[in-house]
Amino acid sequence: MNIHVQRTVLSSPLVKELEANGREFDIIDDLSEVPDEKSEIILRNKHDLYCHPCPATKIYRCCNYYTTDVMEGCPFDCTYCILQAYLGHRNIQVSADIGSIEDAIKAMIHADEKRRLGTGELSDSLALDHIFPFSKIITPLINDQDVLQFEFKTKSVNIRNLLNLNPKNVVVSWSLNPQAMVDKYEKGAAFVSERIAAAKTCAEAGYKVGFHFDPIIYYDGYQADYAALIDELVANVPEQAVAYISISTFRAPATLVDKMRGRNDHYGILQGDFIRAIDGKMRYFRVVREEMLKNIYYALRHHWSKAFIYLCMEHETMWKELFGFDPGERTEFEQLFPNMRRGL
Amino acid sequence: MPEQVDLALCWRNYSREKGSGEQRLPLVANIGDFCYQLMIGGKNVSAAIVIRAISVSDAMKASIEFAQPDSISFPEWVRIYAIAADNRIEFSWLPLSNIIKSDTKTYIRLLRSASAWPQKILTYLETHSMPWKVINLISLLHDTHQQYIADYIAKINPTVQQFKQFVETVTDFADKISAATYDEENFKLLTDRRLPAHKDVDELVDSLRLPLVNVRSADNFETTALNFSFTVNSSDEYYKVLQTLTERKSVAEKIYEILRQKRL
Numbered sequence: 001m002n003i004h005v006q007r008t009v010l011s012s013p014l015v016k017e018l019e020a021n022g023r024e025f026d027i028i029d030d031l032s033e034v035p036d037e038k039s040e041i042i043l044r045n046k047h048d049l050y051c052h053p054c055p056a057t058k059i060y061r062c063c064n065y066y067t068t069d070v071m072e073g074c075p076f077d078c079t080y081c082i083l084q085a086y087l088g089h090r091n092i093q094v095s096a097d098i099g100s101i102e103d104a105i106k107a108m109i110h111a112d113e114k115r116r117l118g119t120g121e122l123s124d125s126l127a128l129d130h131i132f133p134f135s136k137i138i139t140p141l142i143n144d145q146d147v148l149q150f151e152f153k154t155k156s157v158n159i160r161n162l163l164n165l166n167p168k169n170v171v172v173s174w175s176l177n178p179q180a181m182v183d184k185y186e187k188g189a190a191f192v193s194e195r196i197a198a199a200k201t202c203a204e205a206g207y208k209v210g211f212h213f214d215p216i217i218y219y220d221g222y223q224a225d226y227a228a229l230i231d232e233l234v235a236n237v238p239e240q241a242v243a244y245i246s247i248s249t250f251r252a253p254a255t256l257v258d259k260m261r262g263r264n265d266h267y268g269i270l271q272g273d274f275i276r277a278i279d280g281k282m283r284y285f286r287v288v289r290e291e292m293l294k295n296i297y298y299a300l301r302h303h304w305s306k307a308f309i310y311l312c313m314e315h316e317t318m319w320k321e322l323f324g325f326d327p328g329e330r331t332e333f334e335q336l337f338p339n340m341r342r343g344l
Numbered sequence: 345m346p347e348q349v350d351l352a353l354c355w356r357n358y359s360r361e362k363g364s365g366e367q368r369l370p371l372v373a374n375i376g377d378f379c380y381q382l383m384i385g386g387k388n389v390s391a392a393i394v395i396r397a398i399s400v401s402d403a404m405k406a407s408i409e410f411a412q413p414d415s416i417s418f419p420e421w422v423r424i425y426a427i428a429a430d431n432r433i434e435f436s437w438l439p440l441s442n443i444i445k446s447d448t449k450t451y452i453r454l455l456r457s458a459s460a461w462p463q464k465i466l467t468y469l470e471t472h473s474m475p476w477k478v479i480n481l482i483s484l485l486h487d488t489h490q491q492y493i494a495d496y497i498a499k500i501n502p503t504v505q506q507f508k509q510f511v512e513t514v515t516d517f518a519d520k521i522s523a524a525t526y527d528e529e530n531f532k533l534l535t536d537r538r539l540p541a542h543k544d545v546d547e548l549v550d551s552l553r554l555p556l557v558n559v560r561s562a563d564n565f566e567t568t569a570l571n572f573s574f575t576v577n578s579s580d581e582y583y584k585v586l587q588t589l590t591e592r593k594s595v596a597e598k599i600y601e602i603l604r605q606k607r608l
Contacts, residue, residue: 258477261512262484267519271535275564286566315566 001075003131004028006044009096014043014132023131031093038075040091041128050095050104051117053330057279060313063337064330066108067121068150070095070134074124076155079185079265080215083122085255092123094132102141109145114340120153120173127156135161143168149243149339151210155189157198163205171243172202173210176233178225181217185269192229196236203241210243214312215250216292218272218284227299234303242304244337247296248312251283278315289314290321297322308338401433418458418479419466425455450480457483462494472504481515489514491524499526554592556585559599568603570596 003025005015010027018025025043034040050069056062073092074083095101108115119125119134129135135152142150143166151171152162162172174195177185182192190198199209211233216226250269252260260266274282283289293311300309311319316326327333334340404427408416416424428434458466458479465482482490496502496510514521517535553559554572562569572589576582 261481261515262477264484266516270516275566278563278566285564317567 001131002026002040004034004040004042006031006042006096008045009043012043012096013098013137014094014096017133018043018131021131034091036090038073038077038090038092041131042091042093043096043132044093046093046095046097050101051108054121056313056330057281059278060315061311061319061327061333062313062330063310063327064116064334066115066117068101068105068117068119068138069122070101070119071123071128071132073122075127076124076189077187078155078189079187079260079263080217080250080252080256080269082252082256084259085253087122092128094128098137102137105138105141105148106145109147111147114147114149116149116151116334116337116340118151118153118171118173120151124154124156125152126154126158126162126172129158129161133161136165139165139170142170145169153210153212155186155195157190157194159198159202162202162207167202167205167207171208171210172199173212173243174199175212175214176229177213177215177217178222178229180225184265184267185217187265193232196233199233200236203237207241208243209237209241211245212312213296214246214248216247216296217250217269218288218292219268222292223295226296230296230299230303239304239307242307244308244310245300245304246310246312247293247300248314249284249289249292251277251281251313253281257282286315286318290318293318293322308336310336401428404428404433417470418474419470422455422458422461422466425452426459429456429459454479454483460487461490464494464497465490468497468507472507474504475508478508478511481511485515485518488524489518489521492521492526495524495526499528554588554595556581556588565603568600570599 003018003023005018005025005027007027007029009015015025028034028042031042031044034042051066052069054062054065054067071092071094072083072087073089074081075092105117108117119138126135138150139162142148146169149169149171151173153173153175155175159172162170176192176195179192182189199211203209213226216222250272257270260270273285273288275285277283284292293314297309300307310327311322319326327336404424408424461482469479482493485493493511493514497507500506502510513535520534521531523530557572557574559570559572562571574585576585
């Protein structure tokens with residue numbers, strides 16, 4: 001990968017980190033000097049809001065997660081990735097203003113209100129942690145605050161920095177799909193067995209770990225593949241280490257479907273039976289979603305009776321069907337998470 | 345200057361009948377030492393506007409400006425590109441930035457790709473305005489699938505909407521389509537979404553039929569909301585509809601019974 005540093009951020013601690021590790025970089029004045037490719041990383045000025053509520057779609061239930069945008073873009077090239085439609089660039093843009101990032105995280109602290117936040121929304125939280133060690137910057141900050149829980153969400157096995165840190169208040173999570181899907185649709189990401197092994201290592205190091213079965217993709221034989229994946233997961237990771245598990249089926253706004261069709265690796269994923277859902281996104285027909293979610297949920301529950309499992313961006317009626325209740329809107333929903341009750 | 349002769353031939357070859365028989369695009373002809381810009385829409389050479397051009401590229405540029413770039417269709421740009429390529433003329437001077445939404449590099453890639461498409465597709469696109477994203481999808485397909493689309497055009501003569509959906513479906517199922525010849529039955533078989541939802545939807549849609557009243561799911565059965573709509577031209581028709589709705593209350597009950605059974 002090629003690293004470019006905006007001239008205005010040369011004093012950033014992240015530049016010192018690059019220099020200390022002997023990483024080569026060139027200095028640029030303008031972002032337009034850098035090719036718009038995934039191989040290009042730009043350390044840049046950024047003055048946007050760093051922490052903000054997850055831009056959830058209307059009507060479907062949202063868990064009130066806060067995203068911390070320290071990086072925009074991802075070195076992995078997943079076929080179904082929403083960033084293709086959401087970001088206007090393919091290159092990876094890293095915020096150099098550590099002070100502002102720390103301030104933004106501190107601003108999330110409210111004595112009587114716990115919050116969950118993470119860096120995995122606009123990038124992979126750990127894929128570039130060996131170059132830009134945000135885990136080392138953010139974790140100590142979070143560990144000082146009892147009301148914040150921070151998630152590093154990844155498809156990588158880049159956990160080395162984490163193993164030297166105190167795991168308090170930090171959850172490391174992995175997106176999981178059967179290896180057949182990883183091979184087809186998750187270009188550059190770690191093998192799923194490696195991800196599970198990394199989760200095991202983090203659990204052994206004292207971290208709470210999370211898993212995101214999202215997006216679950218429908219194909220002939222998906223049940224058996226997901227069941228095998230879950231078997232492998234539960235055989236390696238102790239339930240006590242699990243902070244939460246999310247499950248959700250593949251969904252995509254029309255702009256993403258267009259992007260996916262423009263790739264040569266979408267075969268299979270767009271062959272489902274889609275409807276335009278209430279939020280305008282293409283989703284599997286409700287009956288199909290229900291079947292898929294139930295399959296995954298019961299397969300997990302069969303092994304793990306206590307782990308907190310939730311649906312990401314699903315309709316309240318789906319919650320009622322699977323769990324027998326409606327989780328409610330953001331803050332109400334959030335309180336279902338372990339250790340997230342207000343005032344605690 | 346042989347290039348100029350080639351250019352004139354290309355443009356002449358492009359000439360075609362459209363609708364009332366008019367020719368849309370200007371022609372560039374090489375007569376004597378000059379390139380001539382011929383009037384749009386006129387077959388009669390005597391109606392020509394004459395532009396002196398000192399080079400082939402100048403003649404092309406004059407032609408394009410005369411035709412107005414935003415009125416030139418995609419297939420027409422394909423031909424212009426081919427002429428430029430044949431004459432080793434840099435394409436960058438063409439006034440593309442005003443008419444394209446994608447970047448020039450992408451557009452030129454599209455034109456290069458399209459110059460090898462089956463003629464049937466280009467002919468279809470001349471008379472059917474198509475979104476760029478559909479044209480882009482065609483460019484990304486394998487030759488066999490482009491031929492498959494051409495064959496579909498020949499057999500079906502689709503509307504724009506049909507064509508758009510067809511191209512998207514061929515794109516989605518390209519890994520399952522190996523033939524270059526379109527066969528309706530076979531296509532349906534290949535692209536049948538084999539999820540259990542279809543049967544449910546069909547059953548529900550069947551159950552929603554009411555005389556005079558259009559009933560449909562408000563949100564693809566995501567919730568139990570149904571839209572009942574009707575059109576009337578008189579108070580008599582209005583009362584007829586009301587009567588139907590009242591008499592067929594059992595249909596609504598049946599619909600909701602099915603929704604319950606389907607856990608919708």
